Amino acid sequence: MNPEQLSTAIVAALTSLVDAGTLSLPDGVPSTVTVERPRQKGHGDYATNVAMQLGKKAGTSPRELATLLAAELGRAEGVAEVEVAGPGFLNISVEAGAQGAVAAQVVAAGAAYGSSQTLAGERVDVEFISANPTGPLHLGHTRWAVVGDAIARVLEAAGASVTREFYINDRGNQMNLFGASVEAAALGVPVPENGYHGGYIADVAAQVVAEQPGLLELEGAERTAAFREAGYAVQLRQQQEQLDRFQTHFDVWFSERSLHDSDDVASGLEKLRAQGHLFDDGGALWMRTTDFDDDKDRVLIKSDGDLTYFASDTAYYVNKRERGFDRCIYLLGADHHGYVNRLRAMAACAGDDPDRNIEVLIGQMVKIMKDGEELKLSKRAGTLVTLEELVDLIGVDALRYTLARYPADSPLTLDAAEMTKQSSDNPVFYVQYAHARVSSILRNGADLGVHPATDDFDPSLLGHEKEGELLRALAELPRVVASAAELREPHRVARYLEDLAGSYHRFYDSCRVLPIGDEEPGDLHRARLLLVAATRTVLANGLALLGVSAPERM
RNA sequence: GCCCCCGUAGCUCAGGGGAUAGAGCGCCGCCCUCCGGAGGCGGAAGCGUAGGUUCGAAUCCUACCGGGGGUACCA
Numbered sequence: 150m151n152p153e154q155l156s157t158a159i160v161a162a163l164t165s166l167v168d169a170g171t172l173s174l175p176d177g178v179p180s181t182v183t184v185e186r187p188r189q190k191g192h193g194d195y196a197t198n199v200a201m202q203l204g205k206k207a208g209t210s211p212r213e214l215a216t217l218l219a220a221e222l223g224r225a226e227g228v229a230e231v232e233v234a235g236p237g238f239l240n241i242s243v244e245a246g247a248q249g250a251v252a253a254q255v256v257a258a259g260a261a262y263g264s265s266q267t268l269a270g271e272r273v274d275v276e277f278i279s280a281n282p283t284g285p286l287h288l289g290h291t292r293w294a295v296v297g298d299a300i301a302r303v304l305e306a307a308g309a310s311v312t313r314e315f316y317i318n319d320r321g322n323q324m325n326l327f328g329a330s331v332e333a334a335a336l337g338v339p340v341p342e343n344g345y346h347g348g349y350i351a352d353v354a355a356q357v358v359a360e361q362p363g364l365l366e367l368e369g370a371e372r373t374a375a376f377r378e379a380g381y382a383v384q385l386r387q388q389q390e391q392l393d394r395f396q397t398h399f400d401v402w403f404s405e406r407s408l409h410d411s412d413d414v415a416s417g418l419e420k421l422r423a424q425g426h427l428f429d430d431g432g433a434l435w436m437r438t439t440d441f442d443d444d445k446d447r448v449l450i451k452s453d454g455d456l457t458y459f460a461s462d463t464a465y466y467v468n469k470r471e472r473g474f475d476r477c478i479y480l481l482g483a484d485h486h487g488y489v490n491r492l493r494a495m496a497a498c499a500g501d502d503p504d505r506n507i508e509v510l511i512g513q514m515v516k517i518m519k520d521g522e523e524l525k526l527s528k529r530a531g532t533l534v535t536l537e538e539l540v541d542l543i544g545v546d547a548l549r550y551t552l553a554r555y556p557a558d559s560p561l562t563l564d565a566a567e568m569t570k571q572s573s574d575n576p577v578f579y580v581q582y583a584h585a586r587v588s589s590i591l592r593n594g595a596d597l598g599v600h601p602a603t604d605d606f607d608p609s610l611l612g613h614e615k616e617g618e619l620l621r622a623l624a625e626l627p628r629v630v631a632s633a634a635e636l637r638e639p640h641r642v643a644r645y646l647e648d649l650a651g652s653y654h655r656f657y658d659s660c661r662v663l664p665i666g667d668e669e670p671g672d673l674h675r676a677r678l679l680l681v682a683a684t685r686t687v688l689a690n691g692l693a694l695l696g697v698s699a700p701e702r703m
Numbered sequence: 704g705c706c707c708c709c710g711u712a713g714c715u716c717a718g719g720g721g722a723u724a725g726a727g728c729g730c731c732g733c734c735c736u737c738c739g740g741a742g743g744c745g746g747a748a749g750c751g752u753a754g755g756u757u758c759g760a761a762u763c764c765u766a767c768c769g770g771g772g773g774u775a776c777c778a
Contacts, residue, residue, distance in 0.1 A: 189722065238721080318778070448776045455776085458778055487772090489707080556717085562714095573741060574728070575727085579742095582739085585741085593739095640717085662738060663738050
């Protein structure tokens with residue numbers, strides 16, 4: 150019996166009370182009720198606060214309603230005991246047989262266990278990282294890579310159709326400065342005053358020259374432009390390779406230039422104009438974002454005729470909507486939070502619903518400490534500490550997992566030594582270790598000829614307290630994934646896995662799974678092995694949602 | 704000035720209105736004839752302040768105090 154089934158049983162109990170005339174609910178019986186796992190031992194396997202929520206409406210005291218409901222619910226199949234506690238909680242104990250069935254359900258569902266259809270039919274675009282192609286990806290981008298990708302994964306698990314998108318800011322003055330900087334490095338002359346000074350520029354220049362020595366023969370603006378384009382290609386390729394290595398894969402790499410090369414900008418602005426939110430002032434074209442809660446109106450075309458970055462943003466948004474996305478999610482760094490209102494207002498100006506069609510998530514800054522000092526600058530690249538260096542230092546799994554286990558909107562200070570520690574102090578190893586341990590038992594079982602129970606499985610064999618705890622933990626995954634998707638908070642999956650790993654280790658400590666010595670394998674061994682197999686499925690599925698590997702051996 | 708985010712244990716952080724606020728580090732202890740001890744069990748220690756809403760507030764609202772970020776016809 151899982152929480153959903155319990156909720157259904159409670160609703161049924163309420164309905165029969167109403168039908169019998171014992172209870173009156175003017176607003177009707179709710180279709181679902183809250184079922185939670187009490188954190189306190191002795192409060193049953195599950196608890197519900199429904200009596201306190203409905204007490205007032207029913208015109209009775211919460212405790213009175215709880216007592217009525219407890220008697221009714223106690224008759225439901227799979228429910229062992231219902232107690233009224235405190236101000237009107239119902240503490241529910243579930244029969245071992247009803248609970249043990251979860252193990253078989255999990256194994257039967259396999260890789261699909263935990264996924265749902267709660268967001269089925271939604272077409273979602275998740276845009277994240279979106280760095281300028283003028284330098285290596287750094288620590289901030291690393292966090293967005295992990296969180297953005299994990300958000301995409303949980304959304305998919307909830308049934309949404311998801312596109313991961315990287316917007317390449319390949320237009321504008323910074324590209325010219327980048328080109329001039331690469332050119333200068335290639336020629337061995339000082340880089341321009343406000344150009345890019347990082348040491349990586351020399352590497353890019355060297356690679357450009359190696360690939361296209363002919364560029365050095367060019368002159369003037371032609372040469373600068375050639376270096377800009379060649380440097381852009383090198384830098385973008387490098388970002389793509391680093392992200393690939395980091396297990397972060399995009400469906401769409403969207404070039405800002407392409408908006409301008411096509412007529413997307415013109416048609417996007419035309420769409421806004423048709424909605425009546427554009428106006429001219431002082432020779433510039435403006436969007437009246439103040440119609441929708443922005444602090445001030447925004448310029449789209451400057452008085453000198455140049456387009457602003459915001460004009461590209463607008464065209465890009467319209468383009469996404471025209472590609473059929475109902476929901477455009479943006480993951481931005483905290484230094485861009487000033488954009489939130491104007492992006493939402495822009496969506497509203499385009500005639501959309503800013504609460505539905507656009508969603509801007511803000512991620513806070515992250516710091517990494519090493520030996521008591523902040524890891525800030527890269528020694529090699531002469532810029533901020535890069536993704537590449539972080540992967541080299543910490544490893545893909547530990548880096549991804551650690552960044553994924555915190556909500557994106559909390560500022561973070563991490564310690565490199567703790568992230569790489571190979572012991573239970575380190576959550577990523579704690580969870581991966583549980584998976585390895587589980588895999589090991591399944592291997593040993595197979596060697597002994599003991600296999601997880603299947604058809605002949607008697608779920609009531611799993612009646613030990615620690616087995617119940619583990620079963621209830623396994624039953625939580627679908628709810629955890631659904632809420633992680635709904636709230637765009639994949640860290641909930643990581644926290645859940647840590648909890649699950651703990652339940653597993655405690656089960657392992659008190660319940661012997663495999664036969665000892667020449668003991669004959671029995672139904673209990675097979676039942677416990679099924680529970681172990683179910684645990685492996687859940688650990689593996691959860692880690693996959695975070696893009697972290699589930700090793701069979703460590 | 705205005706706007707946004709954040710103040711939870713000595714430190715780094717969890718906690719979607721629920722019962723006795725959790726975890727790791729650090730500190731003090733306990734448990735290996737047995738499937739991976741890379742494990743388990745216990746102890747000390749905390750919600751910035753003041754109000755409000757609620758049967759019930761770390762959580763929602765207001766004010767204040769403290770920290771960070773943002774407020775371009777830049778990209």
